[in-house]
Amino acid sequence: MGKAKRNIYLTNIPLEEAQHQYFSCFPTDEVFLKSERIPVLEALDRVTVDAVYAKKSSPNYNAAAMDGIAVIAESTYGAMESNPKRLKKEKDFIYVNTGGCLKDPYDAVIMIEDIVEIDSDIVEIYSGAKPWQHVRPIGEDIVEGELILFGNHMIRPMDIGALLAGQIQEIEVYQEPQVGIIPTGSEIIEVSERLQEGKIIESNSRMFSGMVQHYGGKPNRYAIVEDDYSLIKEALITAVKENDIVLINAGSSAGSKDYTVDVLRDLGEVVIHGVATKPGKPVILAVVEGKPVIGIPGYPVSAYFVFEFFLKPLLFKYNRQVMPEDRKIKASLTRRIVSSLKHEEYIRLKLGKVGDKMMATPLERGAGVTMSLVKADGILIVPQQSEGYEAGTEIEATLLKSKEEIEKTIVSIGSHDLVMDMLGNLLHKKNPLMCLSSAHIGSMGGLMAMKKRECHVAPIHLMDEITGEYNISYVKRYIKDEKMALIKLIKRSQGLMVPKGNPLNISGIRDLTKEDIQFVNRQRGAGTRILLDYYLKELEIEASAVNGYEREMTTHMAVAAAVAGGTADCGLGIYSAAKSMDLDFVPIAWEDYDLLIAKKDLNNKEITALIDVMKSNEFTKLVEALGGYDTSNAGEIIYI
Template sequence: MKDSKPARTVYLSNLSLKEAGEKWLSELAKQDLLAPLAGETVPVDDSLHRVTAEPVFALASSPHNHCAAMDGFAVRFTDTVNASEAEPLRLSLASQALPLDTGDPMPEGFDTVIMIEDVDPVSREEIEITSPATPWQHVRTVGEDIVATELVLPENQLIRPVDLAAMLAGGVTGVKVRPRPVVSIIPTGSELVQPGSELHRGDIIEFNSRLLAGMAAEWGARAVRHEIVPDDFEELKRTIADAAQNSHIAVINAGSSAGREDFTMHAIRELGEVLVHGVRIRPGKPVVLGVVDRTPVLGIPGYPVSAVLDMELFTRPLVYRLLGRSEPARRKVSARMPRKIASGLGAEEFVRVKVGKVGDNLVATPVERGAGALMSLVRADGLLRIPEDSEGVKADQTVTIELLKELDDVKNTIIVLGSHDISLDILASELRKSYPSLTLASAHVGSLGGLMALKRGEAHLAGTHLLDEKTGDYNISYIQRYLGDNVGLVNLVFRQQGLIIAAGNPKNIAGVEDLVRDDIIFINRQKGAGTRVLLDYKLKQSDIDAVDISGYEREEYTHMAVAAAVKDGAADAGLGILAAARALKLDFIAVATERYDLAIPDRHFDSDMIQALLSVIRTRGFQDRVMELGGYDTSQTGKLVGER
């Protein structure tokens, strides 16, 4: 029996982004696949955010008759020429001055309006005026706004609310617009399950199609999400062929690389033509660009960060061209990059960054760089492009950032770097609720990393819980050592730290002393984390050498990541907070109660943003939500530690 699976293939091409983009668009243009779509007529009432397919001309004038621009009296200006302050003039309400309201048509033979506040009603039959009127004063003449046959909107105009109103005012009730390009999104992979399904080991929730469809809709397309296609070559070909018949663009998500079950390139090649396979970008290299049945077809990676980038780079231009529009450019800003970023030669890298205004400067800080880090897309404020012939960015280098958010939102972002704590997530939520214009953005670099970030001017504040083994106190000695005295220290919480272990404690772990057992695998926090400092202190107290602990060198960056490793069986124990253990229904062995503080440099302490944040920290609402997590003490929350 013939094997229906194609042979494994390496990348057919490995073009630069510029080369791939030019080849993609030029080949599609040669096949006449980028021409704006022919128009369809829709009611003007339904045309908001559509694109005009031809010029729109007024069918009627607006106003279509002379009408009053003010409340008052319609008069003939020749009847008013002798009026003056010295000799007021009286006009008959029966024949010389007719009352009317704003918008009323002008009576036949009358050519001006006197505002009601400029007349004196002397009787039921007469009014008195003290100055002459000029011809057509306070009168909207025929066509004052729009003249019949006048151009209202050009071709390829994105219809705004004001455009909709102008068409209706000009007598236009139907408008020819570009059809929304149909973009088919095809999720692939036998491991995928729909959201809400019962999850089994190896299952992956299918969310990419919703993400990609949302992007297409934002650009003006109509996205059609297909059902999940398993790793079956023939079924994939049938689905692609159907999408090519019924859409303007088809996007296959996952299976675009060169692995054992990466069928996308082979399917496109059998059905049509592969133009590009592999682009020198990071993330997003394994992209496939081709044509099937005169339809552009793209194969993009399954990792969400790669998928989003390839969708932006190679699908977005097609949608805008089919709509007859130019792609809107993102705003670019200059920002300081306080820390060094290494990047490998040979691929243009797109680095997601947080951006905030710290002092007088915009400062950019990289977020997670993994292609599968979905939350890095949520947290990112901008993109930094590192050219393929560059090895990265030097510390304190000024770089150009493409903003993913409005600049005002970036400027209203409070950046906190340092140790991870779940209460920071609650604080971010409560801050946004009380101050909708403000955002708290946190990145987890460890307590010591947070203090160093303050020293480099990367953040407004840092979360820290560094234990001084000599004094038994927290944070103060480290701040004095690295930052000096110009820092305020505010307590956020006291919290329980301990060993997070599997539910039911199947390994019968009793304490830190058991970590040296041969059957125990540990998961650690990164160097510089306060939790790791605490662990080393406890090991020293128990006279335990770290080299005797299996897994001591394995590192995670958050308490929840440690808990997840234990939950999944990748580790038997890890040091973390009680709230993380409770969140994943794990057991917990208390080791210490520690103080978690916020270090705030004096230059930021009295700013409106920081004072707003402190006001939220001191609310009962925030503190009650923290206490509900378990393992916290908020009796000192919001209070200064020592003097400022």
């Protein structure tokens, strides 16, 4: 370890308390942002410094509010149906269009529909005009000196219209809060650099930049800084000088190379180090030169939440704007969630409306799994005092997508196959308002989810151990209260994925018992695992005789990645996964991969569209190009 130090202990302060304590370091009326004078035409989404009053009235003259004739009201009195009055052009009246100028001596407008043109010079009217009828008087829209906008107001499109109408050409606005973003870490590299072992592409700062833009700030991203005390210190000094808020990413924990907290103690005050949230715990909230400096943990999901917890409110505060409420929705939890009393937990959810019930399915909970954030439709907050929720509990989720989008989404729960992604993509391409959302919990999981009506379709591949037939017997055994159907999707080739050249000469299931072979398995309930168990039983092999039987992955690609990465010598999976990771493949069996669905849902608009995609040439071509698939029955319906 040498002289590297370790501070293992972080505080565990509840989020709300931490927010309150930290934000009160920056009293609203002391938040100082420079202002600048800019053209109104460029002022969209900027914040006014002071109240703005109209320079001129609009209209700035008395304007006709209708197409018609301008008249002198007094000279029209007495006209009536039984005793029409004739008016002479240029003397008693002139023609005006809506918006036209009403000049002395004219003081009223008669609508074109209410006159009769006798000849090109004379018109007849049938009722008198009241003074100023159908006239937009000076200032009807905006009166000179009238308040148009308050100070501290974020300028909207309609405000720009009103400002221009009030003849304001330039406006004093606050500069956007500048947010300095410093990525640190000796292992991270720019996306443009060559990816080597031990290196990770720096992506968090780019996510932060986008969030800063969305929340009304201006991101300034600095170059990557190595894990080095003095380099980090130097970068922070510069960033604090050049920005209103500073983020420093990673190094916020308490490891031997986590210098951030020490540098911040050196440069200013660390208000809080450690908050009782998961993800997001090892955050550092500091003040340097009166400005907020936040140390953000490195895992992408933690980074996202820490930004939402602390940066978003700060940006709204600096912009003097009220933070809009989150959109929420009630939903029924499909799976049990266990959470620790130690922290408030933020769980990513897939949401989908099945029948008339909104269903919430938790996604992976690891802080490192970026895709759990990308895939999430909503967030469930489990309070610190709660140990979690049972399946079936009605929870409230914060929405990350619109309710409409979620309601038009086909929810798929079950087995994983690349083909599902292709199907989803084509469906969405052809019908931008429809989505297919896939949760991967294996075939048995899908069957159970369908039994509980938690999904619209369940992709399954379950071989009957006696008949060798796929899927039908399982459906019959488990779902009895509802008429079901199978939408045939594909046949696919399952086999053993081995490194290129098959160095250990693996030729079949029997080889898995060899002592020098490390296997990697799929999770319990996965069709692929059931397939393995079937063959092990047939060959009378005990599970314990297979090295690595206990190591579980949840997708074919994850198994392939383990083999490609050398942490396993072989795993059971589909041909396309092996091929995409450049592995060799020892075929074992062809299996039927179908979508299970309730018969009554077959005519739903979204399902019809999905079946159309399955039958399309585009789908066939794409899938067959992967290899190891047979699409000849795709879209056929089997009633069970």
